[in-house]
Amino acid sequence: MVQVTILRLIGYREWTETLGPDREHIIQGVQASLYNRLVSLFSGRNAWAHPFRYDYMFVISNGLRNEEIRELMRELREVSPVPISGGTHSHEEPRVAEQGAFKLSHLAGPWNVVGDEAGGDDLVCIAHIDLVNSTLGTIRNSSYWLYERVWSALGLVNNHVTSLGGLTFYLGGDNIVSVIKPIKNTDALMPLAKALNARIGVGIGRTGREAMKLATEALDELRVGGNGPLVRILENTQ
Numbered sequence: 001m002v003q004v005t006i007l008r009l010i011g012y013r014e015w016t017e018t019l020g021p022d023r024e025h026i027i028q029g030v031q032a033s034l035y036n037r038l039v040s041l042f043s044g045r046n047a048w049a050h051p052f053r054y055d056y057m058f059v060i061s062n063g064l065r066n067e068e069i070r071e072l073m074r075e076l077r078e079v080s081p082v083p084i085s086g087g088t089h090s091h092e093e094p095r096v097a098e099q100g101a102f103k104l105s106h107l108a109g110p111w112n113v114v115g116d117e118a119g120g121d122d123l124v125c126i127a128h129i130d131l132v133n134s135t136l137g138t139i140r141n142s143s144y145w146l147y148e149r150v151w152s153a154l155g156l157v158n159n160h161v162t163s164l165g166g167l168t169f170y171l172g173g174d175n176i177v178s179v180i181k182p183i184k185n186t187d188a189l190m191p192l193a194k195a196l197n198a199r200i201g202v203g204i205g206r207t208g209r210e211a212m213k214l215a216t217e218a219l220d221e222l223r224v225g226g227n228g229p230l231v232r233i234l235e236n237t238q
Contacts, residue, residue, distance in 0.1 A: 001090045001122045002179065004097035005047075005061040005069055005113065007038075007076075008105040010083045012055035033079045041072045048126070048208025050169050050177075056105075058098065058167075060179060060208030061088060062124050069113045077111075086113030090122070093165025094179040123237060124208050125182040127166075127189060128201045128215035129157060130222075131174040132229065150174055153196050160192045177215070186231035193229035204235035 019026055031054045038057055042049040045068065048060040061069060066088055073084050087104025091097040104115040131153060150170065157176055158168040164180040171177050182204050183189065193200050199222040203214025218232040 001092050002060060002094045002097050002124050003062045003064070003088060003090045003117065003122065004094060004101045005059040005064075005086055005088045005115075006098065006101040006105045007057040007059065007073065008085050008087075008102075008108075009055045009057075009080060010085055010110060012082055015082050030079070030081055034076070037076060037079045041075055043209055045072065046207040046209040048124075048212050052169055056102070058169075060124055060126075060211070062122055063207050065117055066113045066115070070111070073111055073113065083110030085110055086115075088113055088115035088117060090116055091165075092181055094167045094181070095162070095165045098167055123182050123204055123206065124211040125180050125202065125204045126208070126211040126215045127161070127178045127180055128203070128212070128219045129153075129176040129178065129192075129196070130199045130201075130219055132197045132199060146174060150176065153198075156195060157192065160189075160195075164188060177212075182235075183233070186233060189231045190229075193231050197229050199223065199229065200231045202231065202233040204233065204237065206236070210236060 085108040087101040089100030108114045166180040201219025203211040205211040214234040218234040
């Protein structure tokens with residue numbers, strides 16, 4: 001099972017509305033600071049965090065107890081303009097775990113987290129997807145050409161990984177990441193790699209940070225080994 005924690009910024013929309021119409025640059029600056037602090041804090045505990053919405057933040061928190069998550073949340077006080085509540089839920093499908101954590105985050109009070117805890121004995125699986133020849137295409141066309149290509153690819157990725165209980169996020173550049181159920185071989189993702197003309201590195205580990213590291217390591221090996229659509233899996237289940 002994967003353990004997901006959702007952090008909810010309580011009253012975030014209402015806060016933005018207090019800033020007046022000339023507010024977007026302020027919001028973007030606060031979001032950047034919050035993202036920076038979120039990733040720094042949770043990666044330091046071997047978790048993997050991503051602000052898939054800036055009023056909700058996603059964490060793969062395998063190995064973390066709720067008291068540890070509360071400690072990290074309290075450190076976010078320095079950069080968060082509003083109180084934060086959290087929900088933690090575990091399930092073999094990341095999509096179901098996220099849904100449960102989201103609902104629990106609305107039951108928790110400010111600076112508190114509620115829900116179940118999977119501990120450190122379950123596996124996390126992350127697929128790191130890289131579009132082939134995107135750098136050359138960008139040089140020939142434009143940076144926005146790549147941006148459009150990636151957003152088109154996001155829908156295909158999300159549709160494909162739904163059967164694997166997957167959640168898909170955009171990392172920037174030509175990089176997409178999906179949190180999925182652990183897979184045993186490359187067959188589950190090879191059709192996606194071919195459809196996108198992409199390389200897919202898959203990491204399976206005990207924590208979110210470890211799974212992401214292994215996925216990126218697998219992707220780096222594919223970049224060296226060939227230019228076509230390929231899938232490689234690296235795992236550490238010890």
